[in-house]
Amino acid sequence: MSLLYVDQLNIKLGPVSVLKDVSFSLQQGEILALTGESGSGKSMTALALMQLLPDIAKTDGRILFQREDLTTKTEKELCKIRGSDISMVFQEPMTALNPVKTISAQVSETLILHKGETPRAAREKAQSILHKVGLPPSVVPMGRFPHELSGGQRQRVVIAIAVALTPSLLIADEPTTALDVTTQAQILALLKSLVKETNMAMILITHDLAVVANMADNIAIMQHGKIVEMAPTQTLFSQMHHPYTKSLFAASGHTVNLPYKAVNADNLLKVTHISRQYRLPRKHPFEATKYARAVSDVSFSIDHGERLGLVGESGCGKSTLTRAILGLDPIEKGTITLNGRDVQNAKADVRRDIQVVFQDPYGSFNPRHKVSRLVCEPYHLLPNAPSGRVADDKISRLLEDVGLSSTDKDKYIHEFSGGQRQRIAIARALIIRPKLVIFDEAVSALDVTVRAQILDLIAKLAAEYGLSYLFISHDLAVVRSVTDRCLVMRDGQIVETGRTKDILDNPTHDYTKKLINAAPKLPALPKGITAHAPS
Amino acid sequence: MLQYAFKRALSLCLSLCLASVVIFAVVEIAPGDPASFMLGINAQPDTIAALRAELGLDQGKFVRYLEWTGGMLRGDFGTSYTYRSSITDMIAERMWISLPLALYALALSTLIAFPVGLYAASTRGAPGDVAVMGVTQLGIAIPNFWFAMLLVMIFAIKLRWFSAGGFAGWDDGLFIGVKSLTLPAIALALPQASILSRVMRSALIETLSEDYIRTARAKGLSRQAVLWRHALRNAMIPVLTIIGLQFSFLMAGAIIIEQVFFLPGLGRLVFQAITQRDLIVVESVVMLLVFAVISVNFIIDLAYAAVDPRLRHGP
Numbered sequence: 001m002s003l004l005y006v007d008q009l010n011i012k013l014g015p016v017s018v019l020k021d022v023s024f025s026l027q028q029g030e031i032l033a034l035t036g037e038s039g040s041g042k043s044m045t046a047l048a049l050m051q052l053l054p055d056i057a058k059t060d061g062r063i064l065f066q067r068e069d070l071t072t073k074t075e076k077e078l079c080k081i082r083g084s085d086i087s088m089v090f091q092e093p094m095t096a097l098n099p100v101k102t103i104s105a106q107v108s109e110t111l112i113l114h115k116g117e118t119p120r121a122a123r124e125k126a127q128s129i130l131h132k133v134g135l136p137p138s139v140v141p142m143g144r145f146p147h148e149l150s151g152g153q154r155q156r157v158v159i160a161i162a163v164a165l166t167p168s169l170l171i172a173d174e175p176t177t178a179l180d181v182t183t184q185a186q187i188l189a190l191l192k193s194l195v196k197e198t199n200m201a202m203i204l205i206t207h208d209l210a211v212v213a214n215m216a217d218n219i220a221i222m223q224h225g226k227i228v229e230m231a232p233t234q235t236l237f238s239q240m241h242h243p244y245t246k247s248l249f250a251a252s253g254h255t256v257n258l259p260y261k262a263v264n265a266d267n268l269l270k271v272t273h274i275s276r277q278y279r280l281p282r283k284h285p286f287e288a289t290k291y292a293r294a295v296s297d298v299s300f301s302i303d304h305g306e307r308l309g310l311v312g313e314s315g316c317g318k319s320t321l322t323r324a325i326l327g328l329d330p331i332e333k334g335t336i337t338l339n340g341r342d343v344q345n346a347k348a349d350v351r352r353d354i355q356v357v358f359q360d361p362y363g364s365f366n367p368r369h370k371v372s373r374l375v376c377e378p379y380h381l382l383p384n385a386p387s388g389r390v391a392d393d394k395i396s397r398l399l400e401d402v403g404l405s406s407t408d409k410d411k412y413i414h415e416f417s418g419g420q421r422q423r424i425a426i427a428r429a430l431i432i433r434p435k436l437v438i439f440d441e442a443v444s445a446l447d448v449t450v451r452a453q454i455l456d457l458i459a460k461l462a463a464e465y466g467l468s469y470l471f472i473s474h475d476l477a478v479v480r481s482v483t484d485r486c487l488v489m490r491d492g493q494i495v496e497t498g499r500t501k502d503i504l505d506n507p508t509h510d511y512t513k514k515l516i517n518a519a520p521k522l523p524a525l526p527k528g529i530t531a532h533a534p535s
Numbered sequence: 536m537l538q539y540a541f542k543r544a545l546s547l548c549l550s551l552c553l554a555s556v557v558i559f560a561v562v563e564i565a566p567g568d569p570a571s572f573m574l575g576i577n578a579q580p581d582t583i584a585a586l587r588a589e590l591g592l593d594q595g596k597f598v599r600y601l602e603w604t605g606g607m608l609r610g611d612f613g614t615s616y617t618y619r620s621s622i623t624d625m626i627a628e629r630m631w632i633s634l635p636l637a638l639y640a641l642a643l644s645t646l647i648a649f650p651v652g653l654y655a656a657s658t659r660g661a662p663g664d665v666a667v668m669g670v671t672q673l674g675i676a677i678p679n680f681w682f683a684m685l686l687v688m689i690f691a692i693k694l695r696w697f698s699a700g701g702f703a704g705w706d707d708g709l710f711i712g713v714k715s716l717t718l719p720a721i722a723l724a725l726p727q728a729s730i731l732s733r734v735m736r737s738a739l740i741e742t743l744s745e746d747y748i749r750t751a752r753a754k755g756l757s758r759q760a761v762l763w764r765h766a767l768r769n770a771m772i773p774v775l776t777i778i779g780l781q782f783s784f785l786m787a788g789a790i791i792i793e794q795v796f797f798l799p800g801l802g803r804l805v806f807q808a809i810t811q812r813d814l815i816v817v818e819s820v821v822m823l824l825v826f827a828v829i830s831v832n833f834i835i836d837l838a839y840a841a842v843d844p845r846l847r848h849g850p
């Protein structure tokens with residue numbers, strides 16, 4: 001008998017059917033990956049197993065866990081199961097921990113709650129659990145609060161809470177999506193070793209197929225609330241049947257058609273020896289002020305028509321550098337020039353030659369403006385901005401260029417999906433034909449298929465408009481496909497620079513090698529599936 | 536934490552200095568000479584000059600400012616122009632009514648608001664919550680002097696449980712004093728409790744949608760336990776802000792209630808002093824109120840840091 005048997009599970013939120021006839025089973029010690037795009041029902045499945053669905057949810061079907069149906073249990077019985085027999089690790093380590101409680105208190109709470117331990121005994125056990133997940137007290141004292149920890153450390157605390165009582169089933173909902181590649185590799189290794197050590201079963205939810213390739217025993221592909229295909233990992237990778245599975249795999253390994261372009265050494269942007277540091281908060285009133293270096297002595301240039309990538313993990317100084325190039329943040333040393341003119345304290349005539357596309361397609365638009373107004377916002381940087389019919393025509397043409405329709409200009413931003421919003425952001429960046437576009441993690445928040453489409457769009461526009469851009473990303477595969485040359489940044493310094501292909505194929509710096517090794521890789525695609533974006 | 540407290544204390548002192556300058560300047564600019572006002576329109580110029588000298592009004596502005604602030608630091612607020620008695624004594628006498636009344640009303644407001652807010656948040660959307668929202672809406676809309684009159688009619692005139700007004704003083708024991716402040720405190724507290732319970736409810740509901748609440752539920756905590764152990768403390772920041780504002784309002788804003796219940800409190804003192812051009816009393820009471828408000832804010836700032844460790848290192 002399997003540990004978990006989900007039988008014809010249907011869930012409705014009001015009139016919307018979010019899970020349709022979901023059935024699967026799980027054995028002790030097995031890892032099942034649930035994969036699919038956002039909105040496909042992965043997280044809803046996890047919440048259903050925890051019986052933590054929203055109040056309006058209507059459940060139909062059975063969830064047999066250790067032969068007992070969870071859907072018929074009372075809330076009191078469920079509270080006993082949650083955290084002890086079934087536990088969960090969440091996606092967002094930054095917000096998954098209570099900010100006003102110490103990490104020790106949050107881990108020991110589980111022990112006190114289910115085992116009735118004394119606070120002192122619970123604290124001692126919590127210490128050993130935290131040690132086991134890679135947070136020894138010598139490195140991270142138990143009295144620390146979540147905000148004093150890095151993202152990876154916080155995720156370890158969340159895992160410690162989940163595995164404190166060695167549950168039979170661990171559900172990990174996108175446990176590494178918010179983390180850097182090297183941290184992701186560490187957390188995945190930790191989860192894998194925990195499964196092996198305690199023989200618990202794990203459901204790993206992720207949209208990243210490369211992550212599950214090395215982890216899962218079985219993979220279930222979800223689309224629109226249904227499991228469309230489920231098979232052992234090896235089998236699935238070698239002989240996938242469902243068209244959606246195929247398109248998902250194709251999108252994951254998608255490369256765009258953007259051949260390498262050699263450019264003349266003719267500097268468009270020139271960054272020379274720039275440095276920027278931030279003051280750290282003082283612990284005592286009379287302590288000497290300390291500084292953290294965000295960017296230290298960085299120099300590079302982008303030539304006309306060049307596509308430059310910038311790779312690095314969070315905290316490496318990418319954002320500070322971006323803000324400095326945009327002239328939003330002052331720099332302490334060095335100069336940044338665009339076509340020979342200083343961008344710091346620049347007026348509109350220099351500013352309008354640099355535009356930016358940000359990461360978050362939801363937060364970067366004013367929700368009360370129509371698309372036409374959002375797209376032509378940069379017009380205020382022009383001395384003779386087009387208006388009336390001319391402006392309208394330009395907006396329509398640009399919307400069509402980025403793959404939307406000209407009728408979209410009278411809509412509001414909430415009427416668009418994440419991918420469409422990113423297209424609008426690109427249209428906004430291009431409307432005044434800037435000399436340089438900065439893509440700041442512009443595809444990081446998107447699903448694989450949408451990401452593939454946006455990358456194709458960037459490649460198409462790069463060819464059509466002859467764009468020069470700085471493409472900032474933590475994802476090496478993405479940088480490989482859309483840039484000619486790239487910089488690798490670490491601790492505020494550029495550690496390696498060169499042709500993208502050369503750097504990624506033959507890295508010389510240890511850090512670059514580490515990054516490349518940590519990045520999860522897809523197995524070779526089976527025959528008959530080409531790496532083209534689904535339409 | 537120490538750094539944070541030090542910074543807040545420094546800001547407290549600076550605010551007080553700034554406030555004293557502003558209050559002094561405003562009273563200086565205000566039209567009307569206290570000496571001529573006290574002596575009436577038929578007074579001789581030399582009599583007025585003599586009185587001005589006696590009151591110290593003939594000295595330079597800077598000297599008078601230093602004398603005023605220096606006196607306050609020693610606990611000497613000077614002499615009232617109209618009553619010719621020590622302002623320190625006058626304020627002390629009123630303070631024994633206003634401060635207990637404000638604290639009493641604040642305690643009542645908090646004691647009512649916490650359970651009501653918790654109840655409404657935990658039964659969000661249910662009939663109980665809807666009822667709480669309706670009643671508190673009414674509590675905010677109805678002015679407190681109307682409550683005061685209603686309370687007098689029911690508890691003083693009909694039931695004769697309390698006296699209709701006046702203050703018995705503290706000499707006859709704590710109970711008698713508290714009893715005579717009970718009706719005014721309730722009248723002051725009800726609207727404040729309505730505001731506070733709504734703030735409490737919305738802060739809790741917002742906190743309950745946080746990711747860490749879901750983590751706590753996944754640990755096996757029940758809805759109620761999550762509310763108490765994880766949501767309450769996180770929802771305290773807006774609640775503390777409102778409590779701070781309410782104390783300031785209750786100290787100075789009780790003037791109408793003081794009138795309704797014939798209580799000789801600080802509000803009444805300021806009102807009389809203003810109508811009689813007793814500027815030095817106005818200055819002193821206002822400065823005292825400013826001191827009380829800024830001190831309360833300082834305490835609230837420390838409470839923020841106690842509740843939320845992220846604030847301890849300050850911005």
